Amino acid sequence: MLEIDEKLKNVVFELNDILREKYQNISNIDIKDIKNIITENVGNIRKSRILSKNELKEYAENGGIVAVDGSNNKFGGAYPHFIELYQGLAKNSLKNDAPIIEVDFYTPLYMERESEIIDKLAKDNPTKVEIDSFIKNYKLSCIELKAAIGAAEKLNPKVIMMDGSLIRYKIECADKWKELKEICNEKDIILIGVVKDIKTNIIGTILSEKEYLNPPMSFLYDRELLYGVLDIGELLIPEKKNTPKYEEGLSSLFIRSSKSPMITGVDILSSQESYLKEMANLVYTLTPENSRGIPLWIDIIDKEVRISDKLMLGLLDKYLDRNILEKLFVSERSKRTL
Numbered sequence: 001m002l003e004i005d006e007k008l009k010n011v012v013f014e015l016n017d018i019l020r021e022k023y024q025n026i027s028n029i030d031i032k033d034i035k036n037i038i039t040e041n042v043g044n045i046r047k048s049r050i051l052s053k054n055e056l057k058e059y060a061e062n063g064g065i066v067a068v069d070g071s072n073n074k075f076g077g078a079y080p081h082f083i084e085l086y087q088g089l090a091k092n093s094l095k096n097d098a099p100i101i102e103v104d105f106y107t108p109l110y111m112e113r114e115s116e117i118i119d120k121l122a123k124d125n126p127t128k129v130e131i132d133s134f135i136k137n138y139k140l141s142c143i144e145l146k147a148a149i150g151a152a153e154k155l156n157p158k159v160i161m162m163d164g165s166l167i168r169y170k171i172e173c174a175d176k177w178k179e180l181k182e183i184c185n186e187k188d189i190i191l192i193g194v195v196k197d198i199k200t201n202i203i204g205t206i207l208s209e210k211e212y213l214n215p216p217m218s219f220l221y222d223r224e225l226l227y228g229v230l231d232i233g234e235l236l237i238p239e240k241k242n243t244p245k246y247e248e249g250l251s252s253l254f255i256r257s258s259k260s261p262m263i264t265g266v267d268i269l270s271s272q273e274s275y276l277k278e279m280a281n282l283v284y285t286l287t288p289e290n291s292r293g294i295p296l297w298i299d300i301i302d303k304e305v306r307i308s309d310k311l312m313l314g315l316l317d318k319y320l321d322r323n324i325l326e327k328l329f330v331s332e333r334s335k336r337t338l
Helices: 006-022 031-041 053-061 108-119 128-154 166-172 174-187 202-209 244-248 270-286 296-305 309-319 322-329
Strands: 043-047 065-076 082-092 100-106 159-163 190-195 234-238 250-255 264-269
Touching: 031 043, 031 202, 065 128, 065 296, 065 309, 065 322, 082 128, 082 296, 082 309, 100 128, 108 128, 128 159, 128 166, 128 174, 159 296, 166 174, 166 190, 166 244, 166 264, 174 190, 174 264, 174 270, 190 270, 234 270, 244 250, 250 270, 264 270, 309 322
Parallel strands: 065 159, 159 190
Antiparallel strands: 043 234, 065 082, 082 100, 190 264, 234 250, 250 264
8 A cells, every 4th residue: 555645635634624623513512402402492202113014014014114225327438428227226125025126227328319408408408417417316216206106006014114305306206206106195105314424403403493503503414413313213303494394395303323423314205204213213122223224124225236346347348230330339448357
């Protein structure tokens, strides 16, 4: 290993000092005080519980639990000479149910195929970068939604767990999101999103408005403010007036579901809000104590659906003509792996 350059070490030290100073206000607040402030201004902190074997058996007897996740990978060089593959997987916890798989591809070299998607981009004169980003987000969300719709129609589960926030689907693939919502409401299938990479800033905004944070720090994400604050199994349900997602037809909570100090978010349709605490108990029950805070079934699906670099290269090398692969998609950098 090369010796670390002194300048590189110094720039990391500088970064550490900057971030430590920026977050000093939070570090100085006692955890009990933070909890009291949150309870008074944000919502109730409660304790979730581990479901019994008989309660879990009821889920199995009523259709099981489906986990849904998606994956994408890219091969090639700079725009437009690359190709992306997408895969969505919905799989039931019941062994006898066949998984639902959805796939797609995208390359800027064949934009004629994407004209319908581009028409959904409600923006005048979008740039290539904006179009490219919109298509990628749309395709990844849509294959996950298609897999979930297939599971709802064919597998009739009790619960569908999406890996990520439900608001993403409404924003990125509204037509399929509407279809999935309607099916779940019609068939009384509980639809939830399990969120690890939390991007809401409910608590920071409220604490800044109430002047508990000086200077105001409304930019802070909830994952930062709740880091290590909740005990294992504790959950926070923000009041509806404090939850922007509620206006989008969603209810949500935060839970610490493992020894990891990081919190997990749980989204649910507002029409199914009565199931929210029950779903928190389910997430807590299915999450291994020493894990990153995600139900084991979602982690399993995440690994199964992943399109690895090796798989990506193998597929393209085997099923694309060699001259097409090299002429259109092989960059100078990627030649080292071919």
